[in-house]
Amino acid sequence: MSIIVNQNSLYNAPFFQEMIETTTNLYRLGWDERNGGNISYLLHEYELLPFMNVDHVLRTVPMNFDATPLAGKYFIVTGSGKYFKNVKRDPAENIGIIRIAEDGGSYDILWGFESGGVATSELPTHLMNHIQRLTVDPNHRVIMHCHATHLLAMTFTHSLQEEDFTKTLWEMCTECIVVFPDGVGVVPWIIPGTNAIGEATATKMKETRLVLWPHHGVFGAGTTMDEVFGLIETAEKAAEVYTIVCAQGGKKQTITDQQLFDLARAFHVSPREGILKL
Numbered sequence: 371m372s373i374i375v376n377q378n379s380l381y382n383a384p385f386f387q388e389m390i391e392t393t394t395n396l397y398r399l400g401w402d403e404r405n406g407g408n409i410s411y412l413l414h415e416y417e418l419l420p421f422m423n424v425d426h427v428l429r430t431v432p433m434n435f436d437a438t439p440l441a442g443k444y445f446i447v448t449g450s451g452k453y454f455k456n457v458k459r460d461p462a463e464n465i466g467i468i469r470i471a472e473d474g475g476s477y478d479i480l481w482g483f484e485s486g487g488v489a490t491s492e493l494p495t496h497l498m499n500h501i502q503r504l505t506v507d508p509n510h511r512v513i514m515h516c517h518a519t520h521l522l523a524m525t526f527t528h529s530l531q532e533e534d535f536t537k538t539l540w541e542m543c544t545e546c547i548v549v550f551p552d553g554v555g556v557v558p559w560i561i562p563g564t565n566a567i568g569e570a571t572a573t574k575m576k577e578t579r580l581v582l583w584p585h586h587g588v589f590g591a592g593t594t595m596d597e598v599f600g601l602i603e604t605a606e607k608a609a610e611v612y613t614i615v616c617a618q619g620g621k622k623q624t625i626t627d628q629q630l631f632d633l634a635r636a637f638h639v640s641p642r643e644g645i646l647k648l
């Protein structure tokens with residue numbers, strides 16, 4: 371008896387597997403409880419064509435903001451109210467593939483979101499961030515949001531000044547300044563799911579690929595799923611170390627500004643201006 375594997379199943383597509391692995395990992399790490407978190411991944415049409423008929427539209431969903439710069443673009447995206455815990459078991463229920471309409475005012479669902487689901491409630495922030503990052507990075511493709519535990523906790527106990535927050539994270543692990551030399555942006559507390567929080571986040575995304583939502587979570591941006599996951603993971607690890615350092619009674623010594631500067635130079639990265647005092 372031979373087992374027939376359908377090579378052209380969407381489930382075998384590399385981007386689809388990445389989406390499943392990443393949502394599963396985010397859940398495993400405890401950063402996406404219940405329906406917490408969302409991911410959108412910009413896809414090329416040629417990546418989809420071997421797996422599906424992109425002319426077959428299942429449903430069209432209106433949006434109340436202008437996504438014209440993304441007209442015709444495809445995304446695989448997590449569903450609103452869907453649990454990352456369940457993505458692997460039932461992808462068609464929990465994630466979907468969409469295309470932004472030509473007038474930028476709606477999106478077509480091409481696959482997934484079974485049982486009447488729609489894309490994440492944070493779609494305004496995701497699409498505004500994609501628009502912003504594509505203007506500064508033509509290879510940009512991924513926006514990821516999660517409720518990373520220690521970063522979230524730090525927004526209660528640490529100064530929310532971006533320079534202070536960035537400096538503390540850089541100090542907590544030697545590799546941080548190399549992974550995110552552009553530092554972290556911080557927006558004010560704003561109601562999630564709104565255009566207002568999307569606009570505030572996208573403004574920060576001009577300068578940085580990591581943006582904190584105080585008392586809520588973090589957004590990351592980048593060219594691959596691994597890169598964005600790694601970016602959030604590195605910042606979250608630094609926040610965890612900070613938490614432990616505080617619990618152990620606070621710093622007795624640290625990486626100096628001169629050492630951070632030397633590190634950046636050795637790794638050929640330009641640290642965000644105004645943080646290191648030399």
Ligand code: 13P
Pocket residue numbers: 405406407408448449450451452489490491492515562563
């Ligand atoms: P969604 O379920 O709509 O993606 O919302 C989750 C979330 O984290 C809101 O910020």
Ligand code: ZN
Pocket residue numbers: 406407515516517562586587
């Ligand atoms: Zn959230």
